[in-house]
Structures are given as structure tokens and as C-alpha cells.
Amino acid sequence: MIKVALAGQPNCGKSTVFNMISGIYQHIANYPGVTVDKKSGRFKAGDREVELVDLPGTYSFSSYSAEERVAKDVILEEDPDIIVNVVDASNIKRNLYLTFQLLEIGKPVVVVLNMMDVAARRGIEIDSHKMAELLGCPVVEASGAQGKGKEEILQALKLIWDQKSSFEEFRLNYEGLEPFIQKLQRDFTKIDSVVSSRWLAIKALEQDMQIIQKLEKMQRGIAQKAKEYRLQFHEVLDRDPESFLAALRFDSADIIYHKCVVEKQKDHVTATDIADRFILNRWLALPFLFLVMFGIYELSIVMGYKITDYTWPLLAAVKNFTVDILPAANFTEVPVITEFGIWMVNSANALLNYIPIFLILFALIAILEDVGYMPRMAFILDRLFRKFGLHGQSTLPLVLGGAFVGGCAVPGVMATKGIADDRARMATILTVPYMNCLAKVPFYTLLLGAFFKAEMALMMFYISTVTVFIALIVAKILTSTVLKTRETAPFVMELPPYHLPTFKGVVLRAFERVWIYIKKVVTIVLAVAVILFALLQFPGLDEERRAHYAQKSQEALSYFDNRVRGSDYYALVDTKEEVSRLLNFYDGYKMKRMTASGKEGAQAVDSEYKALNPEFFKFVKPKGDAEARKINRPLRKLSRMRKKILMDIKDEKVENSLLGMAGRSIEPFTQYAGFDWKVNVAFLSSFAARESAVATLGSIYENNKTKEGARAEETMAQNSGYTPLHATAMIIFMILTPPCIATMIVVKFQTGSYRWMLFAIFFPITLGIATAITVFQMGVHSSLNGVEAMTFFYVSVLLTALVLGLMPQKRINWSGGLPQSKVRDLH
Amino acid sequence: MRRARYRKQKREGFKRLSDISSGESVKILRVNARDKLLYKLLDMGFIDGTVINVIREAPLFDPMELRVQNYLVSLRKSEAQLIEVERV
């Protein structure tokens, strides 16, 4: 098997080439740093098996970013046979800088001149034969995006493999540094490595800590030696080896460039230049950015929501199907398995419902990525975000999270991966969950509809805009406290030329990300749903209460029996089993009719149920049949009675459940925010998926006084005994929390630690409850109404953000010298 | 103190990259960065003697867009300040 590593600078098309020659699909995007981990794939080329490793893009092999560490580890540990260096032909000089570093590793290299189409378009002519001669390695022209060059690359690999024995190590003459390289090489007595010792010596002199640590492990004292030589070199030439080497490599790249490349249209204005004149224009950039964001929001969130109107019936059908196959209820005795099945389907549906939105959203993002707008977005907003410890690249995650009225933190947190600055990346991960989650919207609508009918627009404005300020404040707080010591990275970011996105790439990527969402998130959410179900079920009702409800059921049944006795059809409904079946038939019919669309759909349901049981159908739809009508009316009443009993049972179960107990046990504390135990339970259960907050609250406040068909808003306003101030406290808490389980899972993935996940759970909860209590108590003591309290909250947040943003900051721009501890010792 | 050094440099014809306005081309004299930033700058082609073209400032005035080694790069002013340049 031949092991091949694919190396190259960021965004030069490595992943594209990987896909082309291996036929395995890999993530591609037009911005640097998409492939952060290494990815590998196996395939057959002729009769040989090849293992291809796609490395993250690195500008060089000498600095300390995570990607470079990964890349270097692969070269050192996995010992590839051949290195394929993908070079962006349209940006050849800077790319050759890396090529020289790869060559001196001492392994056979194949140079792939990718993006030849772009180079041709820009009038760049490259003499690849001459280049091959000068570099002493095969140079292949390719154009990955158009699928050109596959055969040639494979051929070159074969050629190199066959002539392995005659391979001679490449060496670049480092002039003044040479004596030191050789001295250090001679000192390597116990060093045994798969790569060339010359390369190791050069890296050690360059002070590459990763390499030095490795060497030091094999032979004590090497680090010290390297340091000595560095100093000696500095004395002779008054330069650090690293800048000396960089200059030399760039000079060498320059030689190749001048000998092999002719640029016919140098200084020619490219399409990218022209586009940037508008897109990055001082006056137009922000409006354009806003337009792009707004467009994304409209197309994905607003339109996607409309599409869910069409996809929802599919999910409802799944639910109906589940209800059909699960054992039916025997009047008020619902089998646990049925309850459980329905609960699980509901939990899954709540999340799957967002898939159309995600598909559109991910496709649009893929387009933005391919086009090359992402880094420009970072460029435009960097200054603003930096003030709060974030980064220009935080824009996209925040927008996805819902900076514009609604979004979802899951893709938002996933999009933080490319942020180079570790501190800003962590801060972004931890603040994205504050954005407006789409699933919170029904909750807000419920409360606003119940308590703020007149001021709905104003409240909604507050809710949707306050989140961004909160996120900025939180980011500032975190980056100046817990994240303070995190590594930061200089913002030296390439702005790649614009590319046209490919349809296939966009669609594939959108589906790939949705698939990841389904796989990672839905599975875990379902697991949590199981736990939650248990928490809500157990310990259940005691003997006495069960007897109580059994009697209630009996009463309802006798009522029905008495009323229908006079009907000619009485024989069909004179046992409990029959009544129960009829009732299930009736309820099933009603539910299907409700989800059926249009007249035809309704007729289909009709005929289905008629075929199922023609007798029962008469009672459901008696039409002119007077005897059947005698049953129909009590049946409807009975159905309502059953619902009521079931609801009471459920409420009591929730109240006595473990979750209910938890809700009660924190009531003494949460009452200061105006939350009673029911609200607590709703918030606790909303952790699984936020939709459940609405469902729980809605069902808790439904009671017998409620007229049939009343909306949840009305029942809540009537039955809860809350004032608008209570609602404001709830809204504020909801704005700040609770983070949903799916988001927490991705936070775990992106931060790679459970500790940060726990932090991401408890910090917002503490903040949320503290703020809710403050505002509620303020409201009670200064007798503010709900809207006034909300205004107070909004203005305070806004002012805090402004103060933090305007606070001048002094940045320490230097580093080095003695370690802090030593400096302290001096005093 | 810093001010004084700055003036001295100015007299001698030094300028800082952060002070160069859009559209101008300058040559790098010295990169005063250290450690990670230095490596990063070197790798991105900020080598002594290289010609840089200042393209524009971001709308909020901070990062600046430059052309180095024939590609575009964005650099924060706080970092550009560490690069001494002269007009060409």
C-alpha cells in the first residue's frame, strides 16, 4: 500500500483534489481552514492500493497553529511514502514557499499545480516542465473543480513509487546557517526518525517547539544545543534564524517564479478587485452585509418555516401511524407503551420539523463559503466584535444562531470551527446559545398573546434585538475572566478571490450538514427524551388516586350508557370494550380529519373510516339517522369527559413526578422571580427541546373551565393568575436560558470538554434567574407593569453594552522576555 | 518615550504600515513582531524588502486590506503598527 499525504496552503483546493482522485466526498469551501482535522481515504489506483490523507491547509511548516501541528504530526508519525503538494497556480509565489519546506522534509514530492483554469483566466502561464527540472520532482497541471488532472496525478505517483530507489534528498543551501545545521546534525547521536535529520536540525534551529520537544525526548540536551547555535548565528548575522530562513525560502520561490512563470496581465484589474470595490466599499459594505444577512434570514428562516407547513403533515402522518400501531387505550387506561411511543415521536418530530429550514440555511451558507464572502464578512465586522473579545469570524455563527429574530444555535456553534483565535472561538461558542432560538418563538407568542396583546410588536422588538447586546456583554465578561488566559491568534487572514460556487458542491454540503445534525443531535435528544419521560412518569399515582380516577371513569361511562339506552343501536355499544373502541375510533377520526388537507383529503379519511367500521361511522357522522344521532351527541360529550380525566391524571402525574418534585423543591427560590412550580417544570422540560415548554405550560393551564377549542393563550391568561410582570420575568429568563440539550451536545463537540459544556449550562441559568429575580423584584417594589419592566431591562442591557464597547482598551502587543514567574523573583 | 521614538523614525523616513493610506505602495524595512505573530507574518510573506500595496481600510476603519506577494490579506492596525516601512 502506498501512503500519500496531501499538503498545501489553505484554500488551494486540496480537498477538491482529494475528492477527484479518490472519488470520496470531502468537505470543500472557499475559505481558509475548512479542513481542520486530517481526513483519509483508501482507493485503488490500477493494481495498487493507495491511502490518501487530506491534511489541513498550512501556510508553512513552521508556526504553531493547530492545523500545522496536525499536519506535522502526520508527516512525522505516519511516515507517508509520498507527499503530494497541491499548489494554487493562480497564487504561485506564496504557495512555493511551502513547497520548499515540504521538499526539504526529505520525502518524494509531487507538485500538483491546481486551479490552472483560474491561472489561465488571469493570463498566468506556467512552464511546468522547467519547474519540474528545477525542483527535481514531477509537476502536474490540474484543475480539481473541473475534474482535470486525475490520470496525470496517479501516473506521477506511480512514477515516483517505481523510481524510489534513485531518489535523492532535496536540499536548499542555507548559506550562513549551513555550518550550524551541520553542527547540530552531528550532535544528533541518539536521534532516530523517519524524516531527514537535516530537516529536524533546521526545524530545531527555527525553534519549532513541536520538533524540539520530540528531539529532546529522544536525546536530552538537544534543545539547549539548538538554542546555543541560534545565539551564535544571531551574533554573526544579526538576524533570527526564522526570518533568515523565511527570506531565503521566499527568495528561492522567487527564482522559480521568475524562471517558470509569465504573467501577461500583471497589474490587470481582476474581477475580484472590481467586486471588492463595491462589496468592501466604506459606505456600501455594511448595507450590503445587512442585505446578505437579511436575505439569508428571509430565505431560510421565513421561507423554510412556510415549507414546514407542507412537510409537517408528513411528520403528522408518522405520528398517526405510530398511534395506529400502538395498543389502543381502554377508555381512560392508556398503556404506558402507547404513551411512551407518542412521546418519542413528538420529541423527534419537534426537531425534524426544522429540517427544511436547515437545508436552505446550509445551502446558502455553502454558497457564501464557496463564493468567498465569509472572510470578507470577518474583515468588515472585526473591529466591532473585537471590542467585545469576539472576532470578525464570529459573525456567521451568531447570525445562524439567530441574531436576526430566529435561528438555531446548533448550526451556529458548529460554524465556529474555522475561527483561528482560540479565545474568540470559545467566546463565540459560549455566546451563540444566547441568540434567538426559533423554538423559543412559540413560547414568546404564547406569553405575548396572553399578556401583551396590545404591546406585542414592541415586546417582540425588545426580545429580538436584546439578544445581540446580551451576547456581546457575555462575550466581554467571559473573555476578560474565565477565557482570559486562552490563546489568541493574530488576525492575519487571506481574502481569497471570488469563485463561482458549484451546484453539486453546494447541495452535497447542505445535505451532509443536515445529516450530521440528524445523526448527532436527534439521536442524543431522543436519548434524553427517554430520561425525561421517565422523570415525568415516575413514581406515578398512588392506589387511592387511581381508584378515584377509576370511579370518575365509571361515572362518565354510566352517563353515556344512560343516554344511549334509548337508541336502536344500543346493542352495539352496551359493553365497556365496545364503548372504548368506539371512542378510539371517534378520536382517531377527528385527529386524522384535522391533519387532512383539502376536501379530497377529508373525503379520503371519511371513506377510510367508513370501510374500517361502517356501524361506528354512522355514530361519528349520523347525517339524517336520528337513532345514530342519539349516540353521536353523548359520544362527543364522552370524548370530552375522557380528555378531561386524562388531562387531570397527567397533571397529577406531572405534579407528583420526579420532575414535578424538582420544580416544587426550587419553588421557594424561584418564587422571587415569580415562577411557581409549574413554570419550573416547563423550563426544566424545555431542556430537551424548547417546544416542550409551550406544550407543558399549555397543558398545565388547561382545565375544565376552559371552553372547548380555546387557544392556549386564553387559557393561560384566565387560569394562571399571573400578571404581565410575571410574564416579563419568564420572558427574560427564557431569553437568557435554558440552553437546549442539542446545543449543549454540539458545545461539547466543539470545545472538546464536558467541563465547558457544564459551564455553558449553568452560567446562563444563573445569569437568567438572577436577572429575572432582579427585574421581577424591581417591578414589584416600584409597581412597574410588564412592559415597563421589560423596557427597564432592555435599556439597562443596551447601556451596559455601550459602556463596555466604548471602554478604551489597551492591548499588549508584545510578548517574550523572561517568564513572568522569573520576573517576579527579580523583585 | 514611545512618541519620541516615533518622531525620530519619522525624521529618518520610517513609517509604520498602520499609517499608510489606501492606494499607496511601501516596502518593508523591518518587522518588529515576535513569536507567533512574527511566524505568521513571515509565512504570509511579510519579509524585509517585500513591497506591500495598501488597498483599503475596513468600513469601521480597522483591519486594513493589503496586497502582499500578489494576494490579498487583512491585517489589524495594531499588528500593522509593528511593521516599519518606507515609501517606494
Ligand SMILES: Nc1nc2c(ncn2[C@@H]2O[C@H](COP(=O)(O)OP(=O)(O)OP(=O)(O)O)[C@@H](O)[C@H]2O)c(=O)[nH]1
Ligand atoms: N476554479 C477552480 N476552483 C477550484 C479548483 N479547485 C478547487 N477550487 C475551489 O477552491 C475552493 C477551495 O477548495 P478546497 O478543496 O476546499 O480547498 P482546501 O485546500 O481543501 O482548503 P482548506 O481545507 O481550507 O485548507 C473551493 O471553492 C473549490 O471549489 C480549480 O481547479 N479551479
Ligand SMILES: [Mg+2]
Ligand atoms: Mg480542505
